[in-house]
Amino acid sequence: xxxxxxxxxxxxxxxxxxxxxxxxxxxxxxxxxxxxxxxxxxxxxxxxxxxxxxxxxxxxxxxxx
Numbered sequence: 001x002x003x004x005x006x007x008x009x010x011x012x013x014x015x016x017x018x019x020x021x022x023x024x025x026x027x028x029x030x031x032x033x034x035x036x037x038x039x040x041x042x043x044x045x046x047x048x049x050x051x052x053x054x055x056x057x058x059x060x061x062x063x064x065x
Contacts, residue, residue: 001052018045021056031060 001014005025012020018033018040033040034057040048050056 001050003050003052004055006056006058012050016050018048018050018056021050022058025058027058027060031058033058 001012001016003010003012003016003021005021010021010024012024018035022033022045033042033045035048035050035054037055037057
């Protein structure tokens, strides 16, 4: 299935979860994840399924001011 991760198209296996999307882009912690603009708690990464066309945003915190 095709999903967007941070605006870039990626192919994932059907039935992939948020955990598998994270592995596909190898983002280093810490980060937050939203699927279709809905925050996904870290405790639910392995149990949150994705669907073709989903938009996943992975955002790392930035310090400064």
